[in-house]
Amino acid sequence: QVQLVESGGGLVQAGxxxxxxxxxxGSISRIFVMGWYRQAPGKQRxxxxxxxxxxxxxxxxxxxxxxxxxxxNAKNLVYLQMGSLKPEDTAAxxxxxxxxxxxxxxxxxxxx
Numbered sequence: 001q002v003q004l005v006e007s008g009g010g011l012v013q014a015g016x017x018x019x020x021x022x023x024x025x026g027s028i029s030r031i032f033v034m035g036w037y038r039q040a041p042g043k044q045r046x047x048x049x050x051x052x053x054x055x056x057x058x059x060x061x062x063x064x065x066x067x068x069x070x071x072x073n074a075k076n077l078v079y080l081q082m083g084s085l086k087p088e089d090t091a092a093x094x095x096x097x098x099x100x101x102x103x104x105x106x107x108x109x110x111x112x
Contacts, residue, residue, distance in 0.1 A: 002026045004095045009106030012085055016110070020080040022095030022103060028076045029053065031097045036069060036080045038091035038108075045094070049080065063089070085110045 008020040020036065028034070035050035049059045049069035057069055068081040078095060087110045095103040 004103035006106040040091040
Protein backbone atom coordinates (compact mmCIF):
# COMPACT_ATOMS: atom_id res chain seq x y z
CA GLN A 1 0.00 0.00 0.00
CA VAL A 2 1.45 3.34 -1.06
CA GLN A 3 1.64 6.03 1.61
CA LEU A 4 2.41 9.70 1.11
CA VAL A 5 4.03 12.09 3.59
CA GLU A 6 4.27 15.80 2.83
CA SER A 7 6.78 18.22 4.33
CA GLY A 8 8.13 21.69 3.75
CA GLY A 9 5.16 23.85 4.63
CA GLY A 10 5.39 26.87 6.86
CA LEU A 11 4.93 30.60 7.21
CA VAL A 12 6.42 32.84 4.56
CA GLN A 13 6.05 36.47 3.54
CA ALA A 14 4.41 37.44 0.30
CA GLY A 15 6.90 37.22 -2.53
CA UNK A 16 8.83 34.44 -0.84
CA UNK A 17 9.43 30.84 -1.81
CA UNK A 18 8.90 27.39 -0.37
CA UNK A 19 9.54 23.89 -1.59
CA UNK A 20 7.15 21.15 -0.61
CA UNK A 21 8.22 17.53 -0.69
CA UNK A 22 6.13 14.39 -0.86
CA UNK A 23 7.81 11.17 0.20
CA UNK A 24 6.29 8.08 -1.36
CA UNK A 25 6.56 4.76 0.43
CA GLY A 26 6.73 1.97 -2.09
CA SER A 27 7.80 2.42 -5.67
CA ILE A 28 6.87 5.74 -7.19
CA SER A 29 7.54 4.26 -10.61
CA ARG A 30 4.32 2.26 -10.31
CA ILE A 31 2.32 5.46 -9.93
CA PHE A 32 1.19 7.10 -13.14
CA VAL A 33 0.19 10.54 -11.91
CA MET A 34 1.41 12.40 -8.83
CA GLY A 35 -0.37 15.57 -7.94
CA TRP A 36 -0.45 18.46 -5.53
CA TYR A 37 -3.78 19.84 -4.41
CA ARG A 38 -4.66 22.58 -1.95
CA GLN A 39 -7.60 23.50 0.20
CA ALA A 40 -8.15 26.86 1.81
CA PRO A 41 -10.61 27.30 4.70
CA GLY A 42 -14.16 27.31 3.43
CA LYS A 43 -13.14 26.37 -0.09
CA GLN A 44 -13.10 23.18 -2.10
CA ARG A 45 -9.92 21.26 -2.65
CA UNK A 46 -8.36 22.25 -5.97
CA UNK A 47 -5.66 20.90 -8.22
CA UNK A 48 -2.39 22.81 -8.14
CA UNK A 49 -0.25 20.68 -10.41
CA UNK A 50 0.38 17.12 -11.49
CA UNK A 51 3.13 15.18 -13.14
CA UNK A 52 2.99 11.90 -15.00
CA UNK A 53 5.42 9.02 -14.76
CA UNK A 54 6.96 10.19 -18.01
CA UNK A 55 7.44 13.74 -16.77
CA UNK A 56 4.51 15.45 -18.42
CA UNK A 57 3.12 18.24 -16.28
CA UNK A 58 -0.05 20.23 -15.81
CA UNK A 59 -0.12 23.39 -13.71
CA UNK A 60 -3.20 25.34 -12.67
CA UNK A 61 -3.58 28.74 -14.26
CA UNK A 62 -3.63 30.38 -10.83
CA UNK A 63 -0.04 29.29 -10.14
CA UNK A 64 1.38 29.02 -13.65
CA UNK A 65 4.76 30.69 -13.91
CA UNK A 66 5.18 30.65 -10.13
CA UNK A 67 4.98 26.97 -9.15
CA UNK A 68 6.85 24.02 -10.61
CA UNK A 69 6.22 20.33 -10.01
CA UNK A 70 8.90 17.69 -10.37
CA UNK A 71 9.50 14.10 -9.37
CA UNK A 72 12.58 12.06 -8.56
CA ASN A 73 11.71 8.44 -9.26
CA ALA A 74 15.00 7.19 -7.85
CA LYS A 75 14.35 8.86 -4.49
CA ASN A 76 10.58 8.32 -4.46
CA LEU A 77 10.01 12.04 -4.04
CA VAL A 78 7.72 14.61 -5.62
CA TYR A 79 8.37 18.31 -5.21
CA LEU A 80 6.36 21.47 -5.53
CA GLN A 81 8.59 24.51 -5.87
CA MET A 82 6.56 27.60 -5.05
CA GLY A 83 7.75 31.10 -5.82
CA SER A 84 6.33 34.63 -5.77
CA LEU A 85 3.92 33.47 -3.11
CA LYS A 86 0.75 35.43 -2.51
CA PRO A 87 -1.58 35.53 0.51
CA GLU A 88 -4.18 33.74 -1.61
CA ASP A 89 -1.82 30.75 -1.84
CA THR A 90 -2.46 30.14 1.86
CA ALA A 91 -3.92 26.64 2.20
CA ALA A 92 -3.29 23.09 3.28
CA UNK A 93 -1.37 21.37 0.50
CA UNK A 94 -1.92 17.70 -0.18
CA UNK A 95 0.05 15.18 -2.17
CA UNK A 96 -1.92 12.68 -4.25
CA UNK A 97 -1.14 9.48 -6.11
CA UNK A 98 -3.22 8.42 -9.10
CA UNK A 99 -6.13 10.47 -7.76
CA UNK A 100 -6.89 7.85 -5.09
CA UNK A 101 -4.24 8.06 -2.33
CA UNK A 102 -3.79 11.18 -0.20
CA UNK A 103 -1.18 12.42 2.22
CA UNK A 104 -2.04 14.12 5.49
CA UNK A 105 -1.28 17.59 4.16
CA UNK A 106 1.11 20.39 5.04
CA UNK A 107 0.07 23.94 5.85
CA UNK A 108 1.36 26.90 3.85
CA UNK A 109 0.64 30.37 5.19
CA UNK A 110 1.62 33.46 3.24
CA UNK A 111 1.56 36.74 5.13
CA UNK A 112 1.02 40.06 3.42
